[in-house]
Amino acid sequence: MSTRDLFTFGNRHFRIGVGIVLGMLIVTAIAGFVVLPFAQPWVQFANVWDAICSAAGVPQRAASVTAPEQTKRLSEVVLTSHTLARPNQEAIGRGATLAQRCAICHGPTGVSRADSPNLAGQYAAVIYKELHDFRSGARSNAVMSPFAVNLTEEEIADISNYYAYLPRLPAYHPTPQLPKPNIVIYGAPMRGIAPCGACHGSLDNKTGSPWLEGQSEAYLKAQLQALASGERRNDISQQMRNIARAMTPQEVEAAAAYYASQPPDVVKAVD
Amino acid sequence: MLVNRKLILAHFWFAFAVFGVALTLGAWQMFIRSPIGTWLSNPELYYRSLTAHGTVMGYVFPTLVAMGFGYAISESALEQRLVGVRWAWTGFWLIVLGSIMAVIPIALGRASVLYTFYPPLIGNLFYYLGVVLVVVGSWIWVALMAINLRVWRKAHPDAPVPLAMFANVAGSYLWAWTAVGAALELLLQIIPVAAGLKNTIDAGLARIFFSWTLHAIVYFWLMPTYIAYYTIVPRAIGGRVYSDSMARISFILFLVVAMPIGMHHTFADPQVGAGFKFIHSAFTALVALPTLLTVFTICASVEIAARLRGGRGLFGWIRALPWDNPMMLALAFSFVMLGFGGAGGLINMSYQLDASIHNTQWITGHFHLIFGGAIVIMYFAIAYDLWPHLTGRELVDVRLIRTQLWLWFIGMIVTTFPWHWVGILGMPRRMAYFDFGDPAIAPQALSVTFSVIGGFILLTSGIMFIVILARGMRAPQVDAGPYRFALAVHQPTTVPVALNTHALWVALMIALTLTNYGYPILNLALGGGTSVPAVYVGAQ
Ligand code: HEM
Ligand SMILES: [Cu+2]
Numbered sequence A: 001m002s003t004r005d006l007f008t009f010g011n012r013h014f015r016i017g018v019g020i021v022l023g024m025l026i027v028t029a030i031a032g033f034v035v036l037p038f039a040q041p042w043v044q045f046a047n048v049w050d051a052i053c054s055a056a057g058v059p060q061r062a063a064s065v066t067a068p069e070q071t072k073r074l075s076e077v078v079l080t081s082h083t084l085a086r087p088n089q090e091a092i093g094r095g096a097t098l099a100q101r102c103a104i105c106h107g108p109t110g111v112s113r114a115d116s117p118n119l120a121g122q123y124a125a126v127i128y129k130e131l132h133d134f135r136s137g138a139r140s141n142a143v144m145s146p147f148a149v150n151l152t153e154e155e156i157a158d159i160s161n162y163y164a165y166l167p168r169l170p171a172y173h174p175t176p177q178l179p180k181p182n183i184v185i186y187g188a189p190m191r192g193i194a195p196c197g198a199c200h201g202s203l204d205n206k207t208g209s210p211w212l213e214g215q216s217e218a219y220l221k222a223q224l225q226a227l228a229s230g231e232r233r234n235d236i237s238q239q240m241r242n243i244a245r246a247m248t249p250q251e252v253e254a255a256a257a258y259y260a261s262q263p264p265d266v267v268k269a270v271d
Numbered sequence B: 001m002l003v004n005r006k007l008i009l010a011h012f013w014f015a016f017a018v019f020g021v022a023l024t025l026g027a028w029q030m031f032i033r034s035p036i037g038t039w040l041s042n043p044e045l046y047y048r049s050l051t052a053h054g055t056v057m058g059y060v061f062p063t064l065v066a067m068g069f070g071y072a073i074s075e076s077a078l079e080q081r082l083v084g085v086r087w088a089w090t091g092f093w094l095i096v097l098g099s100i101m102a103v104i105p106i107a108l109g110r111a112s113v114l115y116t117f118y119p120p121l122i123g124n125l126f127y128y129l130g131v132v133l134v135v136v137g138s139w140i141w142v143a144l145m146a147i148n149l150r151v152w153r154k155a156h157p158d159a160p161v162p163l164a165m166f167a168n169v170a171g172s173y174l175w176a177w178t179a180v181g182a183a184l185e186l187l188l189q190i191i192p193v194a195a196g197l198k199n200t201i202d203a204g205l206a207r208i209f210f211s212w213t214l215h216a217i218v219y220f221w222l223m224p225t226y227i228a229y230y231t232i233v234p235r236a237i238g239g240r241v242y243s244d245s246m247a248r249i250s251f252i253l254f255l256v257v258a259m260p261i262g263m264h265h266t267f268a269d270p271q272v273g274a275g276f277k278f279i280h281s282a283f284t285a286l287v288a289l290p291t292l293l294t295v296f297t298i299c300a301s302v303e304i305a306a307r308l309r310g311g312r313g314l315f316g317w318i319r320a321l322p323w324d325n326p327m328m329l330a331l332a333f334s335f336v337m338l339g340f341g342g343a344g345g346l347i348n349m350s351y352q353l354d355a356s357i358h359n360t361q362w363i364t365g366h367f368h369l370i371f372g373g374a375i376v377i378m379y380f381a382i383a384y385d386l387w388p389h390l391t392g393r394e395l396v397d398v399r400l401i402r403t404q405l406w407l408w409f410i411g412m413i414v415t416t417f418p419w420h421w422v423g424i425l426g427m428p429r430r431m432a433y434f435d436f437g438d439p440a441i442a443p444q445a446l447s448v449t450f451s452v453i454g455g456f457i458l459l460t461s462g463i464m465f466i467v468i469l470a471r472g473m474r475a476p477q478v479d480a481g482p483y484r485f486a487l488a489v490h491q492p493t494t495v496p497v498a499l500n501t502h503a504l505w506v507a508l509m510i511a512l513t514l515t516n517y518g519y520p521i522l523n524l525a526l527g528g529g530t531s532v533p534a535v536y537v538g539a540q
Helices: A012-038 A048-056 A089-106 A124-136 A144-149 A153-165 A217-229 A236-246 A249-260 A264-270 B005-032 B043-077 B085-107 B125-155 B163-194 B203-231 B244-257 B274-286 B288-308 B316-320 B326-349 B351-357 B361-391 B398-424 B444-472 B503-527
Strands: none
Touching: A012 A048, A012 B274, A012 B503, A048 B274, A089 A153, A124 A144, A124 A153, A217 A236, A217 A249, B005 B043, B005 B085, B005 B361, B005 B444, B043 B085, B043 B125, B043 B163, B043 B203, B043 B361, B085 B125, B125 B163, B163 B203, B163 B244, B163 B503, B203 B244, B203 B288, B203 B326, B203 B361, B203 B503, B244 B274, B244 B288, B244 B503, B274 B288, B274 B326, B274 B351, B274 B503, B288 B316, B288 B326, B326 B351, B326 B361, B326 B398, B351 B398, B361 B398, B361 B444, B398 B444
16 A cells, blocks of 8 residues: 555544544644633633634733823833944044033043043943933933933934943042952842843843943942932833842942942953 | 664764763753852853753754664664765764854853743854754754665565664654754744844744744654664563554654644743643643553563563562663663653643743753653663674673663762752752852752762763773674664564554644644734844843
């Protein structure tokens, strides 16, 4: 007998094989798509077709539930790892002109003498996001917000590209380099805290996370406290607030002191 | 008639060499995240190691064993020189090249994405291309197995295909089709993103493609082991296969139901409808059937051997078995581990019970017991059995072989039983660091420490295995005779065409894939709006 005769209903093995498989499929499909959906007393279906669609995972428009009113603005910036990835020289030049007004606080070389963040060599996507958030009100600061409100989209991109282009220079008050504290390299898994270094450098970098090496200790501490208290809320999906809230005051100290003591040129090792 | 011995030896040696490296990494991982390890302060190194370990143990090692064994089966069961030797070497070198290509970015920390790829995490392009080359190399093998069988059939029209070859080709078809899922994921989704052509990816769809591969790949790993159960063990212990038809039915069932059940790996995923999860779960229950058939048939075959040796009584025959024969030992150990692992598997496949162990160390404990234990111990047995025929030299030190098998068995139990236990307690998998100083998990320190000890026993056993084979290359020459497979009690003279060919079962396998995967894949692929930005490893 050849294989051709196999694929006919005259062949017993064909009948049995196909029959059993088809039977199983029908029985399990009826159970999975009809019986079990209706067995859930907490879900109501209009009809059988409705139940089948639900069990099949057909996307459905949620019933007209209005989203809860947000009292404060949240960040609306969308970042990908390609945001501002390829700046051109002109954009950087325009950014340099625009950035003159930032120099009072952030320093003429992008390195701050006050406790404002150092911007020289910061990732463009990071500056881009923060400026947007200041502009929209998702993040607010008495000094920064008025600068940001009048910036156009293009100006924000240019400034971001300019600062990203500047070389990373040592901070003004270098302190001896501290060893990595636990929170930076292990996080605290039992409290759901990933290592700081997994996103902010020292271990790895993730899109939208600034590198922190050489930033002012006072600034870092203030931000962690603001995130923990909810005063600052422009982190997407509460990524940082969830962490900051779970951190102990000692961990906040340790992380801030560690990052402040690192020379920024170590950042290069991981990009 | 083993003619192309160099080809088969090359597959085995490369397989066991990379196995040795990956085993060392595994033991190191176990140690470094345990309470007795001194933490290395860089989880990235752990994930590099884990990616290399998983990639080698999951893709490279078992594939090469199945290929080498497959060539040996084709030549000796069909008594026919391998057709397409040059292609076979091409496949082998593609795998070597692919492995090297994949391992370099892993070692450089550019592809710490783990062997399940984890999109939207995206690593270096060459890692994925390396994996693709490995798969392409193995597809050459699939084609060669089919061609060799066809050539043989031409010369022997209507003769029953020898069981070993029938099963071997079933395994190769299963692999060919199941690898398509991961291939689609790589070619359509991951590689365009890794190459910078796109920067978003549908992680949910990618996971569904991966599940297409992930379950049946397990049965592909298992095939050489089951072939050894049926066609080597009874011969090696002086018995016969209880039923040739039962054996064929088992392999056919694997072909049909191993494939459309992969969504039991996505029970916790929101992008799959509950109805499909239920169907996959129900079909998963069916896949226990061929394993139960096998356990029954093999126990019966072993009993035949015992009674031929003068064993009597309801259970008294067990004592009459040749317990000093490594093949007997390996089989017994394999069955014990298969039993425990199978029991654990029943928990994984149940929609509700799975929730309690999902993504915990239970899962890693489970697949190490089944795969590293029940399956790999039979790979050892296959190598021991084939070695004299491949090298023309005797494996002299049978005691050392027995010790090696005992150590692997003990090591696997000591490693995996506590591993399961901490999983039930909630210890997550794929974490690089655990703070055992925290009172909440301090009590798990003891169990984890036992696993570490087990891991080092396994490492010792693995090294012994490689040493035994290496010494076997220099032992005194013998004439091992032709390589033979076990005969059945009733050696078939004719076999119904359905049990002698694969077409019907391959057709059912593909049909069930379409019914069980078609809608969920189309829904996500055509629906749109479900992609997320890719996250590149080691890039800002
Ligand atoms: C035959 C031997 C083995 C095979 C086939 C094997 C296979 C695998 C595979 C496929 C993975 C998955 C990787 C992943 O989840 O990405 C894995 C993970 C792992 N293996 Fe093995 N392995 C073997 C032996 C060992 C040994 C002897 C040890 C050490 C005692 C070990 C320790 C580990 C560890 C710690 C993980 C990571 C688990 C996690 O954190 O999720 N493996 N292994
Ligand atoms: Cu599975």
